[in-house]
Amino acid sequence: xxxxxxxxxxxxxxxxxxxxxxxxxxxxxxxxxxxxxxxxxxxxxxxxxxxxxxxxxxxxxxxxxxxxxxxxxxxxxxxxxxxxxx
Numbered sequence: 001x002x003x004x005x006x007x008x009x010x011x012x013x014x015x016x017x018x019x020x021x022x023x024x025x026x027x028x029x030x031x032x033x034x035x036x037x038x039x040x041x042x043x044x045x046x047x048x049x050x051x052x053x054x055x056x057x058x059x060x061x062x063x064x065x066x067x068x069x070x071x072x073x074x075x076x077x078x079x080x081x082x083x084x085x086x
Contacts, residue, residue: 049085056081 058081062072 052085053078053081056084 057073057077059071059073059077061068061070062074063069
């Protein structure tokens with residue numbers, strides 16, 4: 001029978017566990033004072049674009065491996081529809 005020992009609490013770790021200072025505190029990674037605007041996602045806009053794309057993509061029956069897929073579309077259909085949206 002294999003007996004598993006509990007993981008020690010964080011304060012039980014030696015202080016010099018990260019001697020090269022490669023450990024970074026979470027607070028340093030996620031500060032509210034330095035928000036990156038490129039990480040912002042406008043979900044409402046994304047939803048509207050998805051609806052417009054859904055309505056514009058041509059669909060038809062595509063056959064792959066002798067299996068018919070009704071109301072399917074190809075990657076080319078998506079790309080052409082996205083280009084037409086811009």
